[in-house]
Amino acid sequence: MVKGRAKKSPEVNAENAVNLARSGNSEAFSFLYNQNVNRIYNYIFYRVGSEHDAEDITSRVFYRAFGHIKKYEDKGVPFSAWLYRIAHNLIANWHRDRHRRKEVSLDDQPEIPHRVDLPETWIEKKQELELLLRGIRRLAPERQQLILLKFLDDLSNAEIAVIMGRTEGAIKSLYHRSLIALKDEMLRIGYETVETKGKKND
Amino acid sequence: MTEKKEEIGLTNLSQLENTLSKVLKPVKPDTVFIDTLKTKLIQIPTIMVESTKKGSKFLLVSLGVLVGIVFVWLLGNPKRKKGNR
Numbered sequence: 001m002v003k004g005r006a007k008k009s010p011e012v013n014a015e016n017a018v019n020l021a022r023s024g025n026s027e028a029f030s031f032l033y034n035q036n037v038n039r040i041y042n043y044i045f046y047r048v049g050s051e052h053d054a055e056d057i058t059s060r061v062f063y064r065a066f067g068h069i070k071k072y073e074d075k076g077v078p079f080s081a082w083l084y085r086i087a088h089n090l091i092a093n094w095h096r097d098r099h100r101r102k103e104v105s106l107d108d109q110p111e112i113p114h115r116v117d118l119p120e121t122w123i124e125k126k127q128e129l130e131l132l133l134r135g136i137r138r139l140a141p142e143r144q145q146l147i148l149l150k151f152l153d154d155l156s157n158a159e160i161a162v163i164m165g166r167t168e169g170a171i172k173s174l175y176h177r178s179l180i181a182l183k184d185e186m187l188r189i190g191y192e193t194v195e196t197k198g199k200k201n202d
Numbered sequence: 203m204t205e206k207k208e209e210i211g212l213t214n215l216s217q218l219e220n221t222l223s224k225v226l227k228p229v230k231p232d233t234v235f236i237d238t239l240k241t242k243l244i245q246i247p248t249i250m251v252e253s254t255k256k257g258s259k260f261l262l263v264s265l266g267v268l269v270g271i272v273f274v275w276l277l278g279n280p281k282r283k284k285g286n287r
Contacts, residue, residue, distance in 0.1 A: 029243060030240065033243060034240075037231070038231060039228075042228045042229055046226070046229075055231070059239055062239065066243055128225055132222065132225050151223055179215045183214055
């Protein structure tokens with residue numbers, strides 16, 4: 001009788017997934033992918049505003065990450081931080097290419113996420129979302145990144161600091177400045193705050 | 203006056219924060235795209251087993267060279283025989 005010598009692969013969990021993926025374990029790849037794909041896609045989608053481009057860049061992020069995973073050094077930083085950095089760089093390249101080709105600005109035609117689980121007042125909110133997206137995309141890339149990580153991923157300042165390679169204090173300050181900049185952009189493009197609405201009514 | 207302005211600024215920012223958290227909702231990516239990409243990514247390790255392909259290519263090339271040498275040797279042999287005669 002031949003005894004089976006096949007090694008039983010270890011159970012993949014959040015702690016060992018990266019190391020197992022580095023050794024070529026496909027289950028670990030799956031695990032990391034499942035854990036991160038939606039959040040990376042969302043981040044990219046809100047930065048580029050097009051479903052097609054978001055899919056393209058998301059694919060590139062994961063191909064690049066898994067292709068270079070052997071070079072990945074675990075410094076105690078979450079794996080997602082590495083993915084976000086790759087995404088951030090690819091988005092920067094994407095914007096650079098668009099500017100070179102002089103395509104229509106995203107500020108003019110923001111694509112509204114059609115799969116968003118919006119409340120019933122979707123139609124009322126649509127215009128608000130359009131203006132918000134327009135305002136966000138007019139901000140500097142790092143400010144956009146911070147706002148999206150904060151509100152889409154619901155991350156704390158400490159977590160964002162790890163992803164962006166800054167201190168928690170720096171993130172706190174950048175966050176405040178980003179909100180002020182966003183408010184100014186929103187007012188510039190015609191967004192009415194409760195305060196300005198009140199003044200008009202008076 | 204400045205205090206009042208700051209107060210207004212802060213309330214505005216908190217309003218903006220509220221709006222952001224209400225309006226910025228995660229999108230659901232296309233499941234076909236997600237599944238297809240996953241399949242492609244997981245297939246990478248099997249695709250990356252190119253070392254065997256390279257090995258077989260090397261074996262084929264060396265076999266070809268060997269056959270060539272034998273062929274040349276065989277062609278050269280009758281001439282030598284003739285020369286010897």
